[in-house]
Amino acid sequence: MHKLIALELKRNRLRSYHIAVLICGIAMLGFQYLMAAIPYMDPTEPDAELFSQYPFLMGITCLVCMAIFLILSAVMASRFVVEEYSGKRAILLLSYPISRKKVLCAKLMLVFAYTAGGMLLCGAVVQAVFFLTESLFPICSDHLTIKVVLQSLGFLFCCSVLAGLMGVIALWFGFRKKSVPVTIVASVVLATIVCQIISSALAFLPMMGAVLGVTGILATLAIKNLLRQVNNMEV
Amino acid sequence: MGQIVISANNLTKTFSGKEVIRNCTFSVERGSIYGFLGRNGAGKTTVLKLLLGLLKPSAGTASVLGLDSVRDNEAILRRTGSLIETPIFYEHLSAADNLRLHLAYMGIEDTDVEPTLCRVGLPGTRSQPVSTFSLGMRQRLAIARAIIHRPEVLILDEPVNGLDPVGMKEMRILFRRLVQEEGMTILMSSHILSEIEQIADHVGVIASGIIAREAEMAGLCKQHPSDLEDYLISLIQGGGDHA
Numbered sequence: 418m419h420k421l422i423a424l425e426l427k428r429n430r431l432r433s434y435h436i437a438v439l440i441c442g443i444a445m446l447g448f449q450y451l452m453a454a455i456p457y458m459d460p461t462e463p464d465a466e467l468f469s470q471y472p473f474l475m476g477i478t479c480l481v482c483m484a485i486f487l488i489l490s491a492v493m494a495s496r497f498v499v500e501e502y503s504g505k506r507a508i509l510l511l512s513y514p515i516s517r518k519k520v521l522c523a524k525l526m527l528v529f530a531y532t533a534g535g536m537l538l539c540g541a542v543v544q545a546v547f548f549l550t551e552s553l554f555p556i557c558s559d560h561l562t563i564k565v566v567l568q569s570l571g572f573l574f575c576c577s578v579l580a581g582l583m584g585v586i587a588l589w590f591g592f593r594k595k596s597v598p599v600t601i602v603a604s605v606v607l608a609t610i611v612c613q614i615i616s617s618a619l620a621f622l623p624m625m626g627a628v629l630g631v632t633g634i635l636a637t638l639a640i641k642n643l644l645r646q647v648n649n650m651e652v
Numbered sequence: 653m654g655q656i657v658i659s660a661n662n663l664t665k666t667f668s669g670k671e672v673i674r675n676c677t678f679s680v681e682r683g684s685i686y687g688f689l690g691r692n693g694a695g696k697t698t699v700l701k702l703l704l705g706l707l708k709p710s711a712g713t714a715s716v717l718g719l720d721s722v723r724d725n726e727a728i729l730r731r732t733g734s735l736i737e738t739p740i741f742y743e744h745l746s747a748a749d750n751l752r753l754h755l756a757y758m759g760i761e762d763t764d765v766e767p768t769l770c771r772v773g774l775p776g777t778r779s780q781p782v783s784t785f786s787l788g789m790r791q792r793l794a795i796a797r798a799i800i801h802r803p804e805v806l807i808l809d810e811p812v813n814g815l816d817p818v819g820m821k822e823m824r825i826l827f828r829r830l831v832q833e834e835g836m837t838i839l840m841s842s843h844i845l846s847e848i849e850q851i852a853d854h855v856g857v858i859a860s861g862i863i864a865r866e867a868e869m870a871g872l873c874k875q876h877p878s879d880l881e882d883y884l885i886s887l888i889q890g891g892g893d894h895a
Contacts (some may be wrong), residue, residue: 424756427749428742509740511706513757514729651707 421515421523425497434493434531441485442539449478449547453556469558475544475569480616482540483576484608490532490584491604495597497524498588498643503595507652521647525585525640533581540573575625582629582636583607589639592646654681657805657837658703662712665698665861673698673861675712680839680854685831687852687869688841691888695861696841697737700809703839704734716805730758733803735811739794741782747793748778751800758801765800772796773822787814795823799830806830808840812847824851845884849873859890 452474456465467473498521501510511517544566551561559565587607591600611628618624658680665673673695680686690696701707703714705725714721716728741750751765769778772792777785785793791814798806806827812820828851830836842848848855848869855872857864864887876883 420756424753427756428745428753430744505737505740508706508736512704512729512734512736514726514759515757516726652701 418519418523418526421519422527425523425527429497431531434489434535437489438535438539441482441489441535442543444485445478445482445539445543446546448481449474449543450556452477453547456558457556471557471559471561471565472568474557475565476572477616478543479540479569479573479576480612482536482543482573483580484612486532486536486539486577486580487583487587487604487608488601489535490528490580491587491591491600493531494528494584494588495591495600497528499591499595499597499600502592502647502650507650511650511652517647517650518644521644525588525643528584528588529581532584533577536577536580537574540577541570544569544573572625575629579611579629579632582632583611585636586632586639589643592643654683656680657682657718658686658716658807658839660699660703660712660714663699663702663709663714664711665695665702665707666710671710671861673702676858676861676863677712678856678863678866680837682837683831683835684853685827685838685840685851687848687855688839688858689845689848689855689884689888690841690843690858692843694858694888696843696858697809698861699858700734700736700807700839700841703807704728704732704736706736716807731803732805732807733798733801734807734809735794735798736807736809739790739797741790741793743783744781746779746781747774747785747796750782750793751797754797755801760801763800765796768796768800769793771799771826773819788816788819791815792819792823795826799836802834804836806836806838806840808838810842811840812842812844820847827851843888845881849880849884855884857884857887859888864888864890 452468455462455468459465500506501524510520513520548561548566551557555561584604587600587604590603591597593599611632614628615625656679660676660678663673663676664671676695676699688696688699698707702709703716703721705721705728708722717731719728721728742753745753747769748765751768755761755763766775766778769775772795774789774792774796777789782790782793791811795808795811798808812823815823824847827838827840831838840852852869854866855869856866872883873880
């Protein structure tokens, strides 16, 4: 499997994705400071108090980040999977004497790991920068404690895994039609639904657990179905 | 009669209820070149895909090197070199990287790609990106990819497409050498009569998904010394067996 992932990396350029992750990180950082500055920009805003609380701020930023990385995951899955199994390119891929299931698993693992890992790394750097500046020149009136930092990291981890899992589900929709636009539209719809659900109960841990559980089950079913489709594929 | 390495037995393939290949039966002996002749859309590529396991037969069986094309698909692909339809490459990679990648998927490492590139008439192109290759160069590179892992069987779909007359002759010589010096067996499809006439030991003519005629090329040349082309054309057009 390791060798197959290495071969995937060899034949697909990741440079554009690295740049996208970097831009996401910068945008996230800007978004984080913008949200934190809302109570100063518009003190009459009824929800201004919320934006001066770290758990809310980090939660909102993580959700926005999750939506962005989910779309990035869909773009990557489209390039690595949908395009590779469409048209004449599929003949080349299916002509290798390697288990079709293993090849697809390598692709899925790579997309999942890049999405979840990229978001985790990006989010951790953004949080580190934000908390560092907060400890020196605080913008928020909330108290910065270790518990707040750990909670934020935990939430970030959950959102990163969610982004990766939802990327697989979006791919399932796109793969059925062998369509890149369907994959990307599915990721946007999924991001909208899941962000709505989580944002309605940001600090409620069981909600996050339930969303993770349901998404995990759906992603597993999607992977099983994708493997079956590829195994029975005729080109 | 030599050892049979490729065989199709009552092979049938149906797409959306339409029979594209019907009871196709033929065999290819080890160390020979079998020319598969037919018009565009006659079903040549479909038969080749069925042999490689890229398509599953609706009825009948296909085997390569004694292995079932559906059940033992991976083993067949390991021991076979193929070129099906328009060759596809990783455009941003060089010719050498494309070949190395293919070798890695074949489980072969540390093979120098330069001799194979020279063999197909692409010396000095190893570091050139495939995106800069002409149609003829891409076809040559596709042939290089099919032979670089030294397969026992070559299944080639229109291998001389896009080649100029010099290239076509060079590939003919290469295919002959592969058979004579390395004992390969070649099954190649074409709609170019002269190409098949010049290279094939055996010929199979397919028309509307049915094998219209299978014969030794030398025998056909004897039977039709002056009108072989007309005879083959009549078969390709579905005229049946006039021999």
